[in-house]
Amino acid sequence: MVVPLSDDLRPSIVDRLRADLGDDLVEVHLIPDVDLWVRVNAAAWRQAGTSLRAAGFDYFCFLSAIDWMPSPYGRGEDDPSAEPAEEDPSASEIRQGYAGGETRFQLLARVTDIRRHVSVTLKADLLEDADGRMSVPSWIPVHAGANWHERETHEMFGINFEGHPDLRNMYLPGDFEGHPLRKDFPLLARMVKPWPGIVDVEPMPVSADGGDES
Amino acid sequence: MTMLSERQQLSYIAAQAADARLNVELETEGMTLNIGPQHPATHGTLRIIARLDGEQVVWAEPSAGYMHRGYEKLTEVRTYPQVTALINRIDWLGSFANEVPFILAAEQLMEVEAPPRAQHIRTILFELSRIANVSLFLGDLGVQMGAVTPVFMAFRDREYVLNLIEGATGGRFHPNFDRIGGLKDDLPKGWIDETRQVMKKLRNFCDEIEDLLFGNEIFQSRTRGIGVIPAEVAKEYGLSGANLRASGVDWDLRRDQKLPLAYDKVDFKVWTHPDGDSWARCWIRLQEVREATRIVDQLIETIPSGPVMAKVPRIIKVPEGEAWVSTENPLGEMGYYVVSKGELGPFRVKIRSASFNNISITPWVLKGVYVPDIITILASLYFILGDIDR
Numbered sequence: 001m002v003v004p005l006s007d008d009l010r011p012s013i014v015d016r017l018r019a020d021l022g023d024d025l026v027e028v029h030l031i032p033d034v035d036l037w038v039r040v041n042a043a044a045w046r047q048a049g050t051s052l053r054a055a056g057f058d059y060f061c062f063l064s065a066i067d068w069m070p071s072p073y074g075r076g077e078d079d080p081s082a083e084p085a086e087e088d089p090s091a092s093e094i095r096q097g098y099a100g101g102e103t104r105f106q107l108l109a110r111v112t113d114i115r116r117h118v119s120v121t122l123k124a125d126l127l128e129d130a131d132g133r134m135s136v137p138s139w140i141p142v143h144a145g146a147n148w149h150e151r152e153t154h155e156m157f158g159i160n161f162e163g164h165p166d167l168r169n170m171y172l173p174g175d176f177e178g179h180p181l182r183k184d185f186p187l188l189a190r191m192v193k194p195w196p197g198i199v200d201v202e203p204m205p206v207s208a209d210g211g212d213e214s
Numbered sequence: 215m216t217m218l219s220e221r222q223q224l225s226y227i228a229a230q231a232a233d234a235r236l237n238v239e240l241e242t243e244g245m246t247l248n249i250g251p252q253h254p255a256t257h258g259t260l261r262i263i264a265r266l267d268g269e270q271v272v273w274a275e276p277s278a279g280y281m282h283r284g285y286e287k288l289t290e291v292r293t294y295p296q297v298t299a300l301i302n303r304i305d306w307l308g309s310f311a312n313e314v315p316f317i318l319a320a321e322q323l324m325e326v327e328a329p330p331r332a333q334h335i336r337t338i339l340f341e342l343s344r345i346a347n348v349s350l351f352l353g354d355l356g357v358q359m360g361a362v363t364p365v366f367m368a369f370r371d372r373e374y375v376l377n378l379i380e381g382a383t384g385g386r387f388h389p390n391f392d393r394i395g396g397l398k399d400d401l402p403k404g405w406i407d408e409t410r411q412v413m414k415k416l417r418n419f420c421d422e423i424e425d426l427l428f429g430n431e432i433f434q435s436r437t438r439g440i441g442v443i444p445a446e447v448a449k450e451y452g453l454s455g456a457n458l459r460a461s462g463v464d465w466d467l468r469r470d471q472k473l474p475l476a477y478d479k480v481d482f483k484v485w486t487h488p489d490g491d492s493w494a495r496c497w498i499r500l501q502e503v504r505e506a507t508r509i510v511d512q513l514i515e516t517i518p519s520g521p522v523m524a525k526v527p528r529i530i531k532v533p534e535g536e537a538w539v540s541t542e543n544p545l546g547e548m549g550y551y552v553v554s555k556g557e558l559g560p561f562r563v564k565i566r567s568a569s570f571n572n573i574s575i576t577p578w579v580l581k582g583v584y585v586p587d588i589i590t591i592l593a594s595l596y597f598i599l600g601d602i603d604r
Contacts, residue, residue, distance in 0.1 A: 145451035148574040171282035
């Protein structure tokens with residue numbers, strides 16, 4: 001599908017970023033007049049932030065991450081007494097979203113230029129080392145407001161931010177094990193008790209003559 | 215307009231110098247003060263740990279997490295229509311406003327647009343939840359500074375707005391009324407007349423608060439020049455809503471972005487204030503309630519006719535893709551980053567709530583202030599704990 005490019009602002013932002021980052025800018029996804037996604041190398045994560053900030057993107061919106069692995073626990077909505085459904089091999093495939101990607105975890109951040117009314121969503125692939133650890137430079141020197149967002153991301157996904165002064169947990173107890181927003185972390189509420197919504201699929205009571213009650 | 219007079223500035227400097235001398239003479243020892251986890255205005259439970267030197271804060275850190283409910287994880291096991299029941303409870307004083315950005319993000323992915331009448335009524339309810347939310351802020355402001363009367367006035371007048379929301383949606387606090395493709399129902403008979411009356415009452419409430427609270431000398435001396443946040447710092451921390459506009463940044467998502475809501479059909483003013491202090495943040499919110507009543511007044515006169523629901527499938531599956539939609543909620547910019555894999559429920563939802571960013575500036579802004587000012591600054595920054603912890 002060819003979309004007519006009515007939007008010159010966002011391509012010009014991409015050009016400027018490409019001039020600053022060179023090969024570290026990996027992929028771009030642009031929906032004209034809607035939004036812009038840019039994927040950069042994790043090594044250039046801080047540089048991308050600095051470059052965007054210099055280009056006028058001085059409003060820090062949020063920073064988070066995505067775990068692209070499909071959840072091995074499903075949606076927890078199935079009736080546990082029912083026959084297990086047939087295995088679909090494509091269901092466990094990792095499939096990244098806009099601007100592509102190669103790794104299970106991706107970093108996600110959004111900054112806004114208030115004067116030109118335009119925002120950019122930045123993504124970066126995160127490579128796990130042999131022990132399954134991931135690390136990326138902290139954004140605090142770029143936007144001081146990234147502090148709490150990085151603490152939250154560290155707690156929920158187990159991503160380390162180099163140079164962050166204080167990666168304590170925000171929500172959970174300090175000795176909590178696991179990273180709740182990873183897809184392989186089970187939602188225990190669904191494990192101990194089946195989803196009450198499944199009663200809806202029970203067959204309706206049928207009267208003695210086989211007809212409907214109503 | 216709101217600059218301190220020269221005499222005030224000199225007396226402030228003299229007081230600071232006297233304090234400095236006193237500290238040197240007495241060699242005060244550091245002390246740690248715990249504030250909370252109870253909140254005087256029951257916006258939730260937040261604990262502030264402040265290290266003091268005499269009466270001055272040298273280091274402060276809020277400790278959140280007392281109300282973490284894990285909504286981002288819970289959305290992953292729910293279908294799209296079920297999610298609105300959850301996210302209603304993020305900012306519980308302006309619930310309807312929480313639903314709108316999520317529904318708009320889902321609609322953007324499905325390439326569905328609500329009919330004009332639904333967009334119009336959505337905008338009205340959005341502004342009503344802003345009025346209900348911020349009018350309570352104006353009352354609580356008094357309580358947190360030692361004046362008890364304004365909170366009774368706020369609860370009295372907020373009740374009229376809640377009655378309106380209940381009349382239209384059936385729920386006083388958690389409407390769960392927004393649907394993908396439109397609204398659950400149309401407005402009931404006689405609702406528009408009643409709304410007109412209530413908006414008049416709310417404007418009177420604003421005048422009363424302005425006279426009683428904002429005109430009060432004690433209130434002014436406790437807020438003017440206290441907790442100043444410059445525009446650059448505000449943007450860096452992602453402050454939004456009235457907190458950002460109080461620092462002189464002219465940025466309002468109702469005006470500055472294109473969304474299928476009826477804001478382009480009304481005439482309203484985005485208020486800004488150059489000072490960036492506690493006074494400015496409170497004053498902007500007062501003006502915003504007034505502005506919201508004007509928006510509602512204009513919108514109820516021009517509701518287009520037609521259906522309130524677009525044609526959507528009975529079982530909603532959202533096509534694969536990613537969407538970000540944020541709106542100007544009562545507390546600031548609230549947005550949802552929705553990732554869909556073409557299933558019944560979202561794959562991942564990142565909830566960007568306004569209070570999380572707004573309160574993350576507290577370690578910066580509380581440095582060097584006096585103990586009584588902690589309460590004033592936190593009150594003026596205005597947060598809802600459910601909106602921080604999610």
